[in-house]
Amino acid sequence: METEQTAQSRWQLRADWSQMDWSGELIRNEFLSPADQCAWQAEVLGDLIAFASTHVPWYRTQFHKLGIDSKDIGGVEDLARLPILTREDLQGNSEQLRAEVLPDGHRIDRKVATSGSTGQPVEVWHSEHSNMMVGIMTQRELRWQRFDPSGTLAMTRGLHELGTVHERQKYPLDHSYHYPRWFNVGNHFDTGPSVGFADTNSIDKQVAWLDELAPDYLTTQATLLEQLAFAYQDHAPPASLRALRASAQQLTPQMQERIESIFGVPVYQSYSLNEVGHVAAQCREGGRFHIHLENCLVEVLNADDKPCEPGEIGRIIVTPLANAAMPLIRYDTGDLAELAVGPCLCGRTLPAFTAIHGRYRRLALQPKDSWAYLIAIQRAFSLRLIAADLLAPIRQYQLHQYRNQSYELRIRASHPLSSAFHRHVRKFWEEATEEPTHPLAIVQMEEIPWGRALKFEYFTSDFVPPPDNDPPTRS
Ligand SMILES: [Zn+2]
Numbered sequence: 001m002e003t004e005q006t007a008q009s010r011w012q013l014r015a016d017w018s019q020m021d022w023s024g025e026l027i028r029n030e031f032l033s034p035a036d037q038c039a040w041q042a043e044v045l046g047d048l049i050a051f052a053s054t055h056v057p058w059y060r061t062q063f064h065k066l067g068i069d070s071k072d073i074g075g076v077e078d079l080a081r082l083p084i085l086t087r088e089d090l091q092g093n094s095e096q097l098r099a100e101v102l103p104d105g106h107r108i109d110r111k112v113a114t115s116g117s118t119g120q121p122v123e124v125w126h127s128e129h130s131n132m133m134v135g136i137m138t139q140r141e142l143r144w145q146r147f148d149p150s151g152t153l154a155m156t157r158g159l160h161e162l163g164t165v166h167e168r169q170k171y172p173l174d175h176s177y178h179y180p181r182w183f184n185v186g187n188h189f190d191t192g193p194s195v196g197f198a199d200t201n202s203i204d205k206q207v208a209w210l211d212e213l214a215p216d217y218l219t220t221q222a223t224l225l226e227q228l229a230f231a232y233q234d235h236a237p238p239a240s241l242r243a244l245r246a247s248a249q250q251l252t253p254q255m256q257e258r259i260e261s262i263f264g265v266p267v268y269q270s271y272s273l274n275e276v277g278h279v280a281a282q283c284r285e286g287g288r289f290h291i292h293l294e295n296c297l298v299e300v301l302n303a304d305d306k307p308c309e310p311g312e313i314g315r316i317i318v319t320p321l322a323n324a325a326m327p328l329i330r331y332d333t334g335d336l337a338e339l340a341v342g343p344c345l346c347g348r349t350l351p352a353f354t355a356i357h358g359r360y361r362r363l364a365l366q367p368k369d370s371w372a373y374l375i376a377i378q379r380a381f382s383l384r385l386i387a388a389d390l391l392a393p394i395r396q397y398q399l400h401q402y403r404n405q406s407y408e409l410r411i412r413a414s415h416p417l418s419s420a421f422h423r424h425v426r427k428f429w430e431e432a433t434e435e436p437t438h439p440l441a442i443v444q445m446e447e448i449p450w451g452r453a454l455k456f457e458y459f460t461s462d463f464v465p466p467p468d469n470d471p472p473t474r475s
Pocket residue numbers: 283284285286287288290344345346347348
């Protein structure tokens with residue numbers, strides 16, 4: 001705890017926020033006993049349930065139908081009496097789920113819309129308080145990962161998230177957008193500057209930009225970070241870099257290994273959702289994803305909606321605790337995880353996931369074995385399993401699944417692909433399943449199209465109709 005307090009002392013709240021120094025409480029919560037954590041969350045949950053059953057039409061109706069009084073939900077263990085809120089429930093019911101009034105001192109901040117993998121939009125209203133939690137939880141994560149707030153943060157992100165409309169019209173795509181502080185966390189804390197660059201610039205341009213800027217930290221989409229790592233096989237990345245943060249797509253262990261070995265610095269990922277805010281963040285010591293107890297209550301459930309046994313993979317169900325504007329109780333995130341067992345090397349007692357697995361709502365739309373093929377390709381590119389000379393020319397790859405279940409491996413490379421590379425990939429492909437495998441074409445391309453998606457996907461499928469339009473998570 002003392003180490004955390006020392007790490008926190010590097011962070012100064014900005015003058016207009018100095019009244020809101022929560023850091024002492026946050027640090028205490030990180031080392032609470034499980035019983036005290038439960039008691040803490042039960043109290044907040046009780047208030048949330050009482051509020052939702054009175055001021056939110058959706059829950060008022062539902063509690064009435066189920067014959068449940070809000071007082072019946074005394075703690076986390078009673079939550080199972082309430083139904084799970086699916087993404088489908090959220091679609092088209094956002095007005096029913098919105099609070100008619102807000103508690104004293106709470107105000108509406110903004111509406112966040114995400115279209116998600118299934119293409120059906122979901123709208124969630126956030127309060128100023130839930131929005132503020134994004135900044136506060138981000139700072140906690142940066143403290144855990146020992147970021148130095150005086151450093152320069154480079155970030156590549158969607159052009160629509162940079163500058164003003166006027167600036168975007170005035171400047172070319174490869175313009176650098178300068179900010180006096182870091183995004184989000186800089187609203188509340190003194191930090192060094194940040195510099196933004198559109199992530200739709202070519203990887204070569206992003207490399208040149210990073211080389212010139214020589215930042216301390218870089219935050220970008222996980223797949224772009226991997227492409228940057230591929231590009232830095234040619235020459236050393238900026239020596240100034242101290243850590244990386246990956247957003248948007250899931251960072252697989254293979255990607256993490258490749259990125260860290262080429263950049264020579266750690267890469268971190270947090271788990272957040274537009275509907276909820278920050279759910280969990282990775283610690284340095286144990287690599288686990290610890291849950292932000294103040295922001296959400298998390299259950300991991302099996303196919304029968306029962307809590308998973310230790311080591312069992314289940315669905316992540318989240319109840320956000322800090323957003324009175326639109327309370328979501330037991331929201332099914334569509335993600336899978338495995339709860340960690342036993343103490344973490346970092347000493348924090350916050351519950352944690354060992355890993356967060358692929359999005360099963362995509363999987364549900366794809367034929368059986370689709371994931372096995374993707375894993376085969378990821379293995380084929382794994383640092384431990386591919387010879388350095390086969391990997392050296394690779395700059396980017398994407399696996400595409402056609403309706404007839406034939407696949408195309410699209411590759412951007414600095415040199416023509418060798419026959420040894422083709423043989424290497426085919427070996428992994430043939431081992432993907434025990435059945436005879438579906439056909440694979442290996443195609444070298446000048447540029448792999450992003451399609452309509454705002455983030456690059458390394459696995460695209462004609463079975464998943466519209467591309468995933470979630471804007472990259474802010475971090
Ligand atoms: Zn830990």
